[in-house]
Amino acid sequence: MSIAVTTWYLEQTSHADLRPAQQPPAGQGVGIVRSEVPSPEFSRFLYTAVGGDVTWTDRLTWSYAQWAEYLGRPGVETWVAYERGTPAGFIELAATGDGSVEITYFGLVPAFRGRRIGGHLLTYGIERAWDLAERWPGQVPTKRVWLHTCDMDGVHAMANYRRRGFRLYETTVTEEAEVPAPGPWPGAGTVEPPAPPAPPAPSA
Numbered sequence: 001m002s003i004a005v006t007t008w009y010l011e012q013t014s015h016a017d018l019r020p021a022q023q024p025p026a027g028q029g030v031g032i033v034r035s036e037v038p039s040p041e042f043s044r045f046l047y048t049a050v051g052g053d054v055t056w057t058d059r060l061t062w063s064y065a066q067w068a069e070y071l072g073r074p075g076v077e078t079w080v081a082y083e084r085g086t087p088a089g090f091i092e093l094a095a096t097g098d099g100s101v102e103i104t105y106f107g108l109v110p111a112f113r114g115r116r117i118g119g120h121l122l123t124y125g126i127e128r129a130w131d132l133a134e135r136w137p138g139q140v141p142t143k144r145v146w147l148h149t150c151d152m153d154g155v156h157a158m159a160n161y162r163r164r165g166f167r168l169y170e171t172t173v174t175e176e177a178e179v180p181a182p183g184p185w186p187g188a189g190t191v192e193p194p195a196p197p198a199p200p201a202p203s204a
Contacts, residue, residue, distance in 0.1 A: 002175045008158060010166035011146040015130045017165040021119025027196055029084035030117055032124050034077060040067030043078060046090045050107040052184040055152050060182065075101075075136050079128060081108070081121040084196065088112035091125030093132060099143035101129040106147070107154060118156070122164050 012018065024030045035042060044067060047059055059067075070076065075095030081088045089108030095101050103125060108118050126145060133139040147166070149157045162168075 001178045003178045005150050005152060005174055005176045007148055007150040007172045007174070008168055009146065009148045009170040009172075010161050010168050011144055012126070012166055013144050017167070018123070018126050018130070019163060019165040020123045021164065022116070023120050024116040028115070029196065030081060030088070030120065032079055032081050032121060034079050034128075035090075038068060038071035040064050040071065043067060043071055043092075046078070046080065046087065047105065048182070048184045049087070049109045050089055051105070052188070053110055053181050054107070054154050055179060055181045056105075057179055057182060075132065075139055077128065077132065077135075079121075079125055081112075081117055083112060083115070083117065088115075088117050089121055091121055091128075093125065093129050095132055095136065095139055095142075097140065099140040101132055101142050101145050103129065103145065103147040107157075113154070113156075118160055119163070122160055126164060 044059070044062075047056060050056070062070075071078070073094070075093075075097070077093045078090055079093070080090045087109065089112060090105070091103060092105040093101055094104045106122060106125060108121070129145040130142050133141045147161065149161065
């Protein structure tokens with residue numbers, strides 16, 4: 001059985017297009033770190049943990065060698081958001097050599113959605129897309145940041161991108177095979193992270 005899938009293509013053509021999101025409260029313990037050592041194991045974990053319920057399937061058949069080759073390409077970066085030390089989501093960037101940087105993947109692990117992390121992570125990732133050439137000698141300075149999303153992605157994805165200043169430049173509709181969401185692994189469910197510990201009471 002096939003279904004009609006609408007895909008939207010969005011872009012920024014100037015750093016000034018970015019509209020930053022508010023950062024999570026400091027007490028939430030959210031930090032963003034680049035995964036600088038290419039790790040197929042870690043990247044595949046992020047891909048399945050974030051995309052399992054929104055039908056990310058393109059890379060499920062990749063071999064270890066394919067993951068390693070892709071992650072080792074110049075201009076490919078993975079930035080990971082952590083909440084109190086636990087991976088909460090990621091954004092992956094890929095420079096194409098002509099001054100364009102694609103946000104190839106972005107999202108949060110289901111248990112961390114709705115915790116004010118997504119807008120902050122997207123803002124940070126866009127910033128890193130605009131200054132990516134500074135970390136990769138020989139790369140052309142970024143002139144354009146772009147991405148695509150579809151109606152099978154998270155329900156808030158499109159709105160998040162528009163709020164960060166992306167502009168729609170193309171829409172396509174294609175017939176694709178209907179595939180069930182694979183989940184991070186069979187039988188996996190969502191476990192809500194515990195609330196942060198309360199701050200200590202002031203001393204008398």
